[in-house]
Amino acid sequence: MADSPRWLTDDEQRTWRSFMLATQLVDETLDRQLQRDANMPHAYYGVLVALSEAPDTTLRMSDLAHHLRFSQSRMTHAISSMERSGWAVRRKCPNDRRSQLVSITPTGSEVLRETAPGHVAEVRSVLFDKLSDEQVEQLRTICATLLADQPPT
Amino acid sequence: MADSPRWLTDDEQRTWRSFMLATQLVDETLDRQLQRDANMPHAYYGVLVALSEAPDTTLRMSDLAHHLRFSQSRMTHAISSMERSGWAVRRKCPNDRRSQLVSITPTGSEVLRETAPGHVAEVRSVLFDKLSDEQVEQLRTICATLLADQPPT
């Protein structure tokens, strides 16, 4: 990768900078909204959603981490913090004593229920309301393409 | 925003989740690459680029922060760290004694020069190589749309 770097064309340059600024804008906007309304980082909202959708609202740490593309360490720290907030609980896995099962608590569910409408509204206002249906469709395809054939985790 | 939340349609839901995972993937990939190759977070790479492109490779703290959409605090901490690394220097602004002028150092320029090819290659491999020219064009329009008519900072 040192001999002849293919620099970005001007068009690619512009696309790249817009992409970085735009994705940064979306993420920061949502992070601030959740921090303000629920005292919760955006990443933890995703954890609550994942748990609430899981069978029996419970997942193993690893599966949860894998689902959200978190490192195990990040997952551990996040769940520790969420336990302190009363949003999640850990319990030992009966089958595999290495594993931990995480569940959302009633408090966590309630926080999620209360927070979701405002969060969805913010997602709309920062993303969907600004795009045409066609653009949403394009964006979906583009993102799916970027996610395809990941190197196996 | 509490009376009748317009939930996301299934299509929007899918788009939204892909978008979050994809943007997360891109950012994490680049962050890891820069951390590995230059011991530098992705955000600081942007600072070096901004400085290197500025007239006289110098900018006021505020202008730099505004350009990168950093908070002033974040900018201060970042430049402090980058001064410790020898990549940037601060000096007082002659006109306005509240301001500080930041410049890239020769070391910073060299690090940037050495790091850029690998970084560009990573940007290509994680984004541009996966998309058709048409998709790149679509993405550019979409991102520009998202960035349009920001509430004035």
Next chain:
DNA sequence: CGAGTTTACTTGAAATCTCAACTATCTGCG
């Protein structure tokens, strides 16, 4: 002029995230 406001930046604490190192458990296989 000068009091009040705005602008520019810094500081320090709290939170999150990453990375490397570590413990504990399980699995495969000779």
Next chain:
DNA sequence: CGCAGATAGTTGAGATTTCAAGTAAACTCG
């Protein structure tokens, strides 16, 4: 069986980021 290696998770340190609070200089306009 029993060891080697893989898997699951935790820990703690270091780095970045955010937030609230604080300092200092410049502007405004009565």
